[in-house]
Each structure stands twice: as structure tokens, then as C-alpha cells.
Amino acid sequence: LDASLGSETCEELFTPAAPHIQMALSGVEVISNGSGSHHQLRKLNTRMDLIRSATGKCGGVYMYANQRGCDGGRLYYDGCACIAVNGEIVAQGEQFAIQEVEVVIANVDLDAVVGFRGAFQSMAVQASAGDKYPMIHVPFRLCPNDDVSRIPYSPCDIRYHSPQEEIALGPASWLWDYLRRSGASGYLLPLSGGADSSSTAAIVGSMCQLATAAAVSGDEVAVADVRRIAQIDENDPLPCAKELAHLLFQTVYLGSENSSAATRSRSSALAAEIGASHLDVRIDTVVAAVVAFFRSVTQKTPKFRVDGGSNVENLALQNIQARIRMVLSFVLAQLMPWVRGRSGFLLVLGSANVDEGLRGYMTKYDCSSADINPIGGISKGDLRSFLRWAADRLGYPTLAEVEEAPPTAELEPICDDYVQTDEEDMGMTYEELGVYGRLRKISRLGPVEMFKRLLHEWRDRASPTEIAAKVKSFFYYYSCNRHKMTTLTPSYHAENYSPEDNRFDLRPFLYNVRWPFQFRKIDQLAGAAD
Template sequence: MKLIKVGAGIVNQTPLDWEGNFQRLVGAIEQARTQGVSLLCLPELCISGYGCEDAFFAPNTFSQSLKYLLALRPYTRGMVVSVGLPLLVQNKAFNCACLLVDGEIAGFVAKKFLAGNGIHYEPRWFTPWTQEGYTTVRIEGKDYKVGDIYFRVDDVKIGFEICEDAWVANRPGRQLYLHGIDVILNPSASHFAFGKLEVRKRFILDGSRAFGVTYVYSNLLGNEAGRVIYDGGGIIACNGQLVAAGERLSFDDYNVTSAVVDIELSRLAQVQMQTQFAIDKDFGHVVEVDFHFPNIHPEAWHPQEADWEHSPFLKEEEFARAMMLGLFDYMRKSRSRGFVISLSGGADSSAISVLCRMLIDEGIRRLGMEGFKQKLAYFKEIQDCKSADEIAQKMITVAYQATRNSSETTRRAAEELAKAIHAEYHHLDIDAIIQQYIALISESIGRPLTWEKDDLTLQNIQARGRAPSIWMLANLKNALLLSTSNRSEAAVGYATMDGDTAGGLSPIAGIDKAYLRRWLRWMETEGLGGHYRIPALRYVNEQQPTAELRPPDSKQTDEADLMPYEILDDIEEAAIRDKRAPVDCYLLLRQKYPQYEADTLKAWVKKFFRLWCRNQWKRERYAPSFHLDDANLDPKTWCRFPILSGGFEEELRALDEIT
């Protein structure tokens, strides 16, 4: 046997938080040491933070990263540790993993395949390592290899696939296998998205099996830079078998998942493969390190396949946990003193309010009361609180802002929900303010505004009239104002700029309305973990979604203004995610919804495309939103579209020719 203990470290970092990032890395290394780990993999760009954006153009980012790399060296005595950082080599910027061995730098592996799709823009800042071999970089008067290299530590060969490297067809593991690599380390910054865990599992397990290696995957954790949420979840696999899987979407600063592995078993697997090979005689690509892994007694090894613990597969639970972590990190990293929500009694604002309360309960459950308050040490107002309810009263402020068009149904829903989550509740009657605006403009233009002539104007002034007072509450509290617009509304611009879009963060702008309604029913009846339910949501769930901006006798509903949300979301998926033409979208709807008339479906397709094209400017102005689904509409992270366009008019005319 050749037994070593390996570890995958997850860390909740913040871009350019040099000292904070350093301390969390030290904490992860020390935790690994207490577990007896001798080979530890830490995430991609974990020294600087992954989401530094154009700060990767700043020389200071590279000098600070190098400074803290050197500061980490003494903490790795008696261990082998990989850390990620940006590195300047011959006036080019590379995304690198540095292997520290027994307190010294062994060398740097440069990332070969840069993530440049979706939310990722690595090619903007970094150069991919496209050549075989290496060059050198001088640090403190000593030259170190950097590039396409691997390491022989003791007699264990260690190679790297850095995040995206493992997601491509020509992954580096193929070449590493030819050189008889024993362990592949994958330091990643792999963002959370629904269903992504299954893809991640495949490349880890398949890589460990196909290359006959121990595969160690580490990831970032939490809301690092504002929009992206990382789910952590360290993973260790050997020869196609999962041996350890760490917790995902936790509230920890860092955590290490570890396992004892038998290197000889991996070597035996490679012997049995009997496939193409290369004699390892090109020592120019190898860094030899004089270090001996600690002996592990055979009795310490208990080979068995682990399960995917801490990996919730139910979408409702994944959504809740990702949102809780995202909101918590955004609040504390922005040093906001809680949340403010304009609570209408409808689905969107209710879902956000519930999630704000859930993060308190889950945070206390995971960290303990004192640990939770310590993470929010700057938030003095909650430090003397003795219960989650007391914290909620200080942390969550909601306001129901009524006009003459508001109903008793929505008022009661808002009030009952606020009571259930113990939020600070305000009832603000803004009708007099709205009427003053209407009178002001009526007098100015010399005629009264009427619903027959001025419908949209009269609706919008009510939504905009709610913004000043809710912003005032946020300013008074030094809290974060949360915008309540959802993805379905964003697709067609069914939102009032500077009204319901007002806020510093738009947490559900990536989630469609139909799903939110399902999730609220789930939270009412089943709930997180099968026990955390909020029965007061029935007052929300029994309603039809409505903006309540027209007079009550109009019986306004969102779906009457637009189309059924399920159909809107299907058109959006086909048109925007799959880039289908209007005719294709219509034909797909005909197959899925035979109960509707052809002319009705055509009208909805036309409405979607025209509203989509007219409202790109609104999507450009939305507050930052969380990326939860790899079919997002956020133009800053996923879906770019021209603000001005031809509007698909020629393609829409083709619809009339389809029978």
C-alpha cells in the first residue's frame, strides 16, 4: 500500500480582501493539518479572489497576490498545498495554481482552457497556456518553472486540471495519464446553477476512472463578488469511485473534506488499462521535490464508497439554500444592516421576505447564535438579541404601500406574512401622494388624466410613487433595499423602472414567476427539510398574481395583461436560451398546448418578441441579480442583446403564413 491523506478545501473569499482571504486560507490549512491531511487542494484564484474583474489589469493585484503567496509558505511546513493566484510571466497574465511543498514553492501550473462563456470572461484578463513545456519566473532571486508541468513529490506524481480544463473534450488529464500521474488536483471556481452538480460529478468520477487516478476537486464557497454564488462541495474520487463529498452551500468561512487513498490501487488500475502510454523520460516537464509523505498505518484506511451527502437534489431546496447563502454574504460583505422589502402581499416580495427570514434560522442552526452574530459583528443592533425572532425584527423591515387600488386581500397577506416571520412591519398609505402627482400633471397639460387615455401613465406613477418611501426606510436603517422583479417580468419588461425595480440588489431577477409560485406552495405545505414551513403563505398562494395598479373593477391580473406564465417562460426558453426563431417557437407551443387556438398562440409569440426587443434597456438597468440558472437574462453576466434592434419584424410576419 501507498496510503496518503488528501484534502479538498473550500473557502468563502472576497475579491481583493487580501488579509481576510489570507486568514481564511491559513484557517483551511490548519484545519487540514488537524485532520492529518498531507496533500491539500485549495480553490482557483483563492488568494486574490476569482471575481476581481478588471482589477486583474492592475499591477497591484499581482504584487499583492505574490506577497500573500509568500506569506503562506511557512504555514505549509510538513504538507503539500496548492493555492490559486494570478501570475505575471513575461508581461502576460496567467491563471495559475502554485504547489507549495514543505514551506517552499515547487512551481506553477498555468490554466490551459479559459472560461469565456456565460458569466465567465477569463480571456479578457488572462492568457491561456497553449504550448507544451514551461518557462520560468523569478521570485526573490530564484527561478521557478511555470506552465505545462507536473510534480514528483516523494514518489507520487501530481498533476492539475484547473476548473475549465476538466470541462473540455481535450482535457489535460489525457496527457497526464500518459505520464502515469497518481493524483490530479482540480482547484475550481465553479458557480452554482440548477442541475450543475450532476455534470460536475460526471467529469470528476469519469476523470478518476479514465485516467486511473485519485481526483481531488476543491471549489469556492458563497457569494464572492455580488452576482455569482459558489456552492463549495469538495469531492475526492479514486478510480471512478466516490470516496468523500463535502457539504454544499454552507455558511462556513472554510471547510476541508479529507480521505485516505491508496496510490498503489490507482497505479494498478492504470496497469490494467493497457492503453497508449508514454515513457516518462522528458524530465523538463517535471518538478522533482524532496519530500516524504507521512506514513499512514494500513488500519487507518477503510475503503468504501461514500454517498453524495449534503447534496440536495430537490430544486426547491437548492434554490432556498443558494438564496439564503447569497443574501447572507451580500448583506455582510456590503456591511448592510439588514434588508428592506416593499411587501405587496404578492408572490415576488413574499418569496424574498421568507428567504430573508430563512437565512437567519439556517445561519443560527449552522453557526450557533454567537457564531451567527460574530459573522455580523459590525451589525451592533442585533448583538444583544437572544432569539431568531428578535434578530428578524431588527434585520427585516417590510412595508405595505397602499393606494385606492389596493385590496384587502393583499393587505392581509402582507400583514400575516410579516407577523409570521417577525419582520418590522409598516403600513404606508401613499394614495394622497399619488393623487398629488396626478393633479400636478393634469394641471400642467390642461386636462385630467383618465384610465381610457392614460392607462400606462396612471399605473406607473403608482409603482414609482412607492420608491421614495421604501428608499427612506432603507436609508434610515442603513439596510439593503431588495428589488422584487422576477425573470418572467424582466423578459417582457413588465416592470416599472424606478418603481418595483428600485433597489440595490434584485435577488430573484433570474427566477421565473411560475417557479416562484410553485416554490411558495412548497414552503407553505412541505418546506425546507420537510419541517420548516410557513403556513401564513396560504394568504399569498390563494391569489392570482396582480399588480393592483388599475381600479378594482378592472379585475387586473398579470396573466391577462401578458399571457399565462408557463407559456411566457416556454417562449423565453425557446427564443432566448435556444435562439429559436418566432415560427419555431410557435410550432413548439402548438405541440405542447393544443388546447389553445392557433391565433392565440401566434399573438402571444408576437407579444413576447416585441416586448423583449423594446425592453432591453430595462434589463440593462436592473440592480445586480443572483445567477442561479444557466439560462439567465442578465446582460452583464449571461445574455447580451442590442438595446436597439429591428425587433424581429420580418420573422414575425412569417408567423401569419403558418397554418
């Protein structure tokens, strides 16, 4: 017998009784895994630990291959094929790239596997006591005879990307794959100058950098895709990243009387740094027309809260602006290629983060309603870290100014004694939202158990009564806004606590917002703790 080869499939690597264990006990030296493992922030560490562990205890060669590219939906498969020998990685492919195929090779010494397994007696005892896998004998030699010119590969350091790099590369690769397969001629983004839309713009800029780098390196598929999507003649030179962005990325600042000069300036500056074709649009005439229509129907005129209006009027006037921006975005996406003398259509990008989706801090059918959303599975905290990183590493310095500015929707009038901010509107911080999301989605905690957990974790930052109020506030808004999850824009999957109903959360979207039993129990526990 020259050598033996076995295989396990995809998620079997992650299971408690993984097939590779019994294969190794049956004497299989080489185990392969043809996987379809999707990207998720910080997931590669877990994957590589499991691959190393697969041969670290039992010895052997583990060949791991993974898909790469968009699956036609919300997932991006991030490649990173690798080969491990006796618990050490000897070869590793790229994790993110727009190329669909990459071949990873390594010379390995199967005698080293035999020696590794023979070093401890307990493995032989378990192997003799267990059932053996059935073998199929094939007339083929895997190993050359005494070929000393083939030097086995030495262990190498595993290459990991930081979370900021993952945000720059994963969603960017997904966007490019989506664009080239969809038949669209580019993307349109309502660019407000805030953290979320600016992060989305930077990711599109990263996409253009990846695509042009691959084309310049000679990748024939990338060259053909760039020319087709950007509508460049065969004899014209390939564009640089900024030139490509100008051809396929349209940004628009949809300002109103409530918008600030600072956000308008940041929007324009960032678009210029990326190379996008940019529009600066005022929507006040359209807003006024909608308000005038309502007045003609009801003979009543809603007012903002600062002008003496009720909360209902104040919220309605904000929602009018938000929804008009969605309508205008789709109008521009359909007609701007025609305006610029180009064929095709643009896909509208959304830019609501995962925490806002979880809380429901968005207007239904506003600019969060789009064709796809590259940041819908990314937390606000990770996005802010990404902005600081991307300002330098991607070459978009305006992102540093964006990160320093307080998040605001700019839907209410700015006054000397009042400036609208997201966290004040929500009644909770983005940091707290991230905690709630992980406890609700990943740990699967309801109101009472979440309160019990936070009673210990937050004991140095708030009293039991304050923690109880925070938990009840979250669950109130979480439940009364669950209906919004049914219409969330398809988003890049980057976190396990994505609230999107269509794939990652099968909970009901109708709850009793009062949570009578649970909130009463929380009050009892908080009273006892006080």
C-alpha cells in the same frame, strides 16, 4: 517514485479535451482542481457527473475544491468540495453555508488506482502512444510506509438539494455575505403579499436561520458578524432567527385604494412569521399629489380604463403608483434605522422574477429598481414550487396562501366584472415565458427558428396560426422592452436565461419591434402548416 500529483483549473473540468485525461495517461494518480464554479439551479448534478467521469474512465483520485461566498457581484460560489476515487465520491463537503472555509479529507489507496488502470488494455495502448506530461520531482513522500491503520474511505451517496432547497439556501447565503461585507445594517423589502415579494421575504428569513444556526454552533466569525450587523452588545445573548429578523429586516406594505384586504393580511401575517419589523402604509395621498400636479400643468386628469380612460391613461396611472413605491422604499430604507434608534442604512430588496424581466413586465424604476434582487434569476414556476415547500420547511405557513392566489399587480380598480391578473396583462402564461426564455437565451433562437421549434413541441396544444401569434407577441414585447434590461437591479444569478444586460446578455437593447422579415416568414410557414 512515491506518487504523482497534477492539477487542472476550474472550467477545464468542463472542456472536451480536459487536461485530466492526458494526465491520467501520463500516469498521474492524484489530480486537483481549484475551482471558481458559481451556483446555478440544478447545476450540481452536472458538476458531480463530470468529477466522477474524470476518474471513472481513467482511474485516479480527483480532489475538487470550490470557492464559497458572494463574488462581490451577482454570483454565489457554492462550495461543495469533494474527493473522487475511480469514479466514486468518497468525501463531500456542504454546498451552502455562511462559513467561508471548509476542509474535506479522505484516506485513499493509490494501489486501487493502479489496479483500476491495469484492468483494461486499451488505456495502456493509448498511454504509450501519447505525449507525456513533463514531471517535476520533489523530495517528499505522499504515502506512509505500510500504515495499515489508515483505512481508505468507502464510496458515499452524493447529497443533492432539491431546487426548492437551493432557492432557500443559495440566495440566502448570498444575501448574508453581501450584507456583512456592504456595511449596511439590514434590508428593507416592499412586501405586497404576492408570490415574488413573499419569496424574497422567505429567503431573508432563511438567511436569518442560517446565520443564527452558525452563530449558535460556535462559529466565531458568524457570532461577530451577527453582533456587529444587529448592533448587539458583547454581553447580550445571541438572538434567535426571528429576533435577528426583527433587528435587521424591515418590511412595508405600500397599499393603495386598489389594494385588496387579502394581500394586506398576507403581508402582515408573513412578516410576523418571519419576525420582520413591519409597516402598513397607504400611498394614496402621494399618488393624488402627483396626479394633482399633472392636472395643474396640463389642465387634464387621466382616468383608469374602467372609468372610461384610454390605455395610455390607464397605464400612466398604474406607473405613478409603482414608481412612488420605489421612491418611498428608498426613503424608508434610509431613515427607518434612525427612527428605531439604530445606526446605518438599509439595502432595498427588489423582487422581480426572471420571466417578468425577460418580457419587460415591469415599470421602469418601480419596486423592481432596488439595491439587489435575490430572485431576479429565478423563474415564476420555480418560485411557486419554493413557496409550497417553504410554507412547511421554513415554518412560514402563510406562503401556502400566497401560492394559491392568482398573481396580480393590484394597480387598477377592482370591479365586479374585472380583476387585474398578471397573465392576462401579459397576454401569455408564466409557463410559456419560461419556454421562450430558454429558447431565446440558451438555445439562441430568433423568431423564425423559435416558431419552428414550438410548431413541433406545441402541436397538440395550439394550431400553427396560434403558435405564430404567440411567438410574434413574445418577440414584440421582448424587443420593445429591451431598454428596461439596461437598468435591471443586480440579481442573484440562478438561471442561464437571465436577461440582465450588465453581465449575462450582450444583445442589443434596441430592436425593430415589427421584425418585418422574421414575422413575414413565420406567417408563410404557419400558412403552409395550416
